[in-house]
Amino acid sequence: xxxxxxxxxxxxxxxxxxxxxxxxxxxxxxxxxxxxxxxxxxxxxxxxxxxxxxxxxxxxxxxxxxxxxxxxxxxxxxxxxxxxxxxxxxxxxxxxxxxxxxxxxxxxxxxxx
Amino acid sequence: xxxxxxxxxxxxxxxxxxxxxxxxxxxxxxxxxxxxxxxxxxxxxxxxxxxxxxxxxxxxxxxxxxxxxxxxxxxxxxxxxxxxxxxxxxxxxxxxxxxxxxxxxxxxxxxxxxxxxxxxxxxxxxxxxxxxxxxxxxxxxxxxxxxxxxxxxxxxxxxxxxxxxxxxxxxxxxxxxxxxxxxxxxxxxxxxxxxxxxxxxxxxxxxxxxxxxxxxxxxxxxxxxxxxxxxxxxxxxxxxxxxxxxxxxxxxxxxxxxxxxxxxxxxxxxxxxxxxxxxxxxxxxxxxxxxxxxxxxxxxxxxxxxxxxxxxxxxxxxxxxxxxxxxxxxxxxxxxxxxxxxxxxxxxxxxxxxxxxxxxxxxxxxxxxxxxxxxxxxxxxxxxxxxxxxxxxxxxxxxxxxxxxxxxxxxxxxxxxxxxxxxxxxxxxxxxxxxxxxxxxxxxxxxxxxxxxxxxxxxxxxxxxxxxxxxxxxxxxxxxxxxxxxxxxxxxxxxxxx
Numbered sequence: 312x313x314x315x316x317x318x319x320x321x322x323x324x325x326x327x328x329x330x331x332x333x334x335x336x337x338x339x340x341x342x343x344x345x346x347x348x349x350x351x352x353x354x355x356x357x358x359x360x361x362x363x364x365x366x367x368x369x370x371x372x373x374x375x376x377x378x379x380x381x382x383x384x385x386x387x388x389x390x391x392x393x394x395x396x397x398x399x400x401x402x403x404x405x406x407x408x409x410x411x412x413x414x415x416x417x418x419x420x421x422x423x424x
Numbered sequence: 425x426x427x428x429x430x431x432x433x434x435x436x437x438x439x440x441x442x443x444x445x446x447x448x449x450x451x452x453x454x455x456x457x458x459x460x461x462x463x464x465x466x467x468x469x470x471x472x473x474x475x476x477x478x479x480x481x482x483x484x485x486x487x488x489x490x491x492x493x494x495x496x497x498x499x500x501x502x503x504x505x506x507x508x509x510x511x512x513x514x515x516x517x518x519x520x521x522x523x524x525x526x527x528x529x530x531x532x533x534x535x536x537x538x539x540x541x542x543x544x545x546x547x548x549x550x551x552x553x554x555x556x557x558x559x560x561x562x563x564x565x566x567x568x569x570x571x572x573x574x575x576x577x578x579x580x581x582x583x584x585x586x587x588x589x590x591x592x593x594x595x596x597x598x599x600x601x602x603x604x605x606x607x608x609x610x611x612x613x614x615x616x617x618x619x620x621x622x623x624x625x626x627x628x629x630x631x632x633x634x635x636x637x638x639x640x641x642x643x644x645x646x647x648x649x650x651x652x653x654x655x656x657x658x659x660x661x662x663x664x665x666x667x668x669x670x671x672x673x674x675x676x677x678x679x680x681x682x683x684x685x686x687x688x689x690x691x692x693x694x695x696x697x698x699x700x701x702x703x704x705x706x707x708x709x710x711x712x713x714x715x716x717x718x719x720x721x722x723x724x725x726x727x728x729x730x731x732x733x734x735x736x737x738x739x740x741x742x743x744x745x746x747x748x749x750x751x752x753x754x755x756x757x758x759x760x761x762x763x764x765x766x767x768x769x770x771x772x773x774x775x776x777x778x779x780x781x782x783x784x785x786x787x788x789x790x791x792x793x794x795x796x797x798x799x800x801x802x803x804x805x806x807x808x809x810x811x812x813x814x815x816x817x818x819x820x821x822x823x824x825x826x827x828x829x830x831x832x833x834x835x836x837x838x839x840x841x842x843x844x845x846x847x848x849x850x851x852x853x854x855x856x857x858x859x860x861x862x863x864x865x866x867x868x869x870x871x872x873x874x875x876x877x878x879x880x881x882x883x884x885x886x887x888x889x890x891x892x893x894x895x896x897x898x899x900x901x902x903x904x905x906x907x908x909x910x911x912x913x914x915x916x917x918x919x920x921x922x
Contacts, residue, residue: 334600357607358613361614373491387569387573388573391576398588399588402583403589408596
């Protein structure tokens with residue numbers, strides 16, 4: 312039998328999957344930060360659904376407290392990440408990171424000069 | 425009672441200091457120094473108390489686990505707390521007089537960077553102390569996030585395009601790592617209704633979710649520790665930051681996530697630690713040693729060599745898992761292997777901080793860190809060179825040094841276990857580190873007409889020397905820290921379980 316907690320949990324898992332897909336597939340930094348937030352929301356949804364005990368007992372309040380803390384942490388991380396994206400865009404005009412290795416090459420060139 | 429007060433002070437003082445440095449930005453250096461002095465005193469009292477009376481534990485706010493959070497000072501925690509305190513005091517002294525921001529061109533940047541440096545450094549310290557003392561997996565998560573955010577900001581503090589790119593790359597790994605860890609923690613809570621390490625250890629059932637949770641938590645922490653193959657972000661991040669920031673980042677930040685892994689596998693879920701998982705972690709560590717060392721051999725910039733050396737040295741830490749974890753935890757050599765990892769973490773922390781500070785001084789002297797431009801520096805700055813060579817001795821594992829004690833303990837454990845593969849890795853890693861550290865030393869010692877160097881005060885030069893001497897002293901007087909480490913160590917409990 313499918314309980315409402317299970318539906319919420321499955322939705323959370325699906326949201327995590329969508330977010331992870333976005334995180335891996337996009338190279339645009341802002342999109343990656345957004346994908347991080349999507350994954351985070353999925354985890355919070357899943358975590359909240361896990362707090363469900365029974366129709367009489369209702370929900371365990373501890374996951375809710377932890378989720379709120381988690382949201383604050385995710386918010387601060389997002390703020391820093393977006394600030395870095397903006398600073399990076401200002402400094403280079405780019406919205407994506409160079410591929411691995413490309414960065415080292417430019418460094419080497421700078422060294423040779 | 426004194427010990428409990430000292431424990432609370434160690435956990436809270438850096439946070440208070442961070443807030444004060446935000447309020448009184450111009451006096452940041454002085455406040456940081458005062459906070460560092462008070463934490464050192466509190467830590468000293470705490471160590472004395474624990475050495476006499478054993479483990480000290482407090483339930484924050486009088487709330488017992490699982491609802492509340494337990495803070496505990498045992499031998500392992502004290503060892504790591506002491507290492508961070510030594511490194512932080514050195515870094516704070518080193519960065520006095522606006523040294524940290526002076527390495528950055530432009531006056532506007534200087535103001536912003538010097539304003540941001542002190543709160544970030546103290547926040548980093550607060551996060552470390554919280555992680556080392558906490559017994560609650562979610563509280564550790566919050567500490568880990570605080571650590572990551574402070575560290576990322578320190579990477580980017582220079583404001584140059586490369587350092588922002590390095591911070592951004594780092595951030596992507598760190599964000600993914602923290603989500604994996606959080607997901608693992610939430611699964612553990614769902615299965616057992618507690619996040620207290622001791623209560624998870626004492627759980628009566630093992631749910632299938634436990635394996636998934638352990639995998640997620642481990643993967644998340646590996647991303648944050650920068651263990652091979654997740655190391656790509658570390659070298660650019662650590663080498664692009666200003667010297668005092670690099671010292672903190674390379675010496676302390678990876679240790680925190682390793683410390684959590686150590687606590688998790690040895691104290692929370694030792695029953696899940698089967699041989700395959702432990703060998704997998706050890707194998708990644710071995711690959712990190714080889715790959716990091718080979719990459720360090722190829723670098724032409726001193727800071728990149730030191731940063732790749734961190735990638736390699738992190739690998740040694742993970743050899744503790746196959747040597748002391750799983751079935752081996754009840755074996756007599758497990759104690760040696762377990763203590764070796766802590767010894768290695770601490771001596772590496774001290775030596776690596778010393779190295780980055782040396783590199784910072786040389787950069788001040790000659791204006792860059794390219795190896796070919798550093799010839800003759802040994803004559804110009806003998807004190808810094810001596811500190812660098814001492815630190816290199818610890819990293820290579822030459823006696824007498826903390827690194828030697830660590831390698832010796834680990835080798836003896838590997839021989840006792842009869843796993844010769846780890847012996848080979850340890851010896852090969854030692855030889856490789858000798859090779860990649862010889863290169864910068866050879867350049868510095870090359871006899872050449874002295875180039876015009878900027879004068880660096882002896883007071884600044886003394887700081888890395890003291891750190892390097894501390895790393896050496898750890899090998900000369902290894903009995904005291906060894907005894908301290910055994911207080912409240914996990915094998916006593918896991919032995920009873922057998």
